[in-house]
Amino acid sequence: MSDNKNGWKDIPIGGMIKKAGNAFEYKTGDWRVYRPVIDREKCIDCLLCWIHCPDSAIKVEDAKIVEVDYDHCKGCGICAEVCPVNCIKMEKEN
Numbered sequence: 001m002s003d004n005k006n007g008w009k010d011i012p013i014g015g016m017i018k019k020a021g022n023a024f025e026y027k028t029g030d031w032r033v034y035r036p037v038i039d040r041e042k043c044i045d046c047l048l049c050w051i052h053c054p055d056s057a058i059k060v061e062d063a064k065i066v067e068v069d070y071d072h073c074k075g076c077g078i079c080a081e082v083c084p085v086n087c088i089k090m091e092k093e094n
């Protein structure tokens, strides 16, 4: 049990969003432990990974996957789970 006697009013304010839409400025890819790597030879451009990615980190042009935005991909692996042809491998970051 903690012996911290501070009340909730003594806790510093955190997680405050001071400017709307500022999430784009944060490189959330820093958190990643595994990175998705897409095998373009096997990909059928079904776009399921793009639809399911919670960070909009799968980039699409002309209805085709073009790249993963590694600055914002958190490595959750959802894209690899939903890919119907298993062409996304989650590889450990160096």
Ligand code: SF4
Residues within 6 Å of the ligand: 036, 052, 053, 054, 055, 056, 057, 058, 068, 072, 073, 074, 075, 076, 077, 078, 079, 080
């Ligand atoms: S690992 Fe997660 S965050 Fe990264 S591209 Fe796949 S679904 Fe998006």
Ligand code: SF4
Residues within 6 Å of the ligand: 038, 042, 043, 044, 045, 046, 047, 048, 049, 050, 065, 079, 082, 083, 084, 085, 086, 087, 088
């Ligand atoms: S889910 Fe798989 S097959 Fe579909 S677009 Fe994404 S990488 Fe390609």
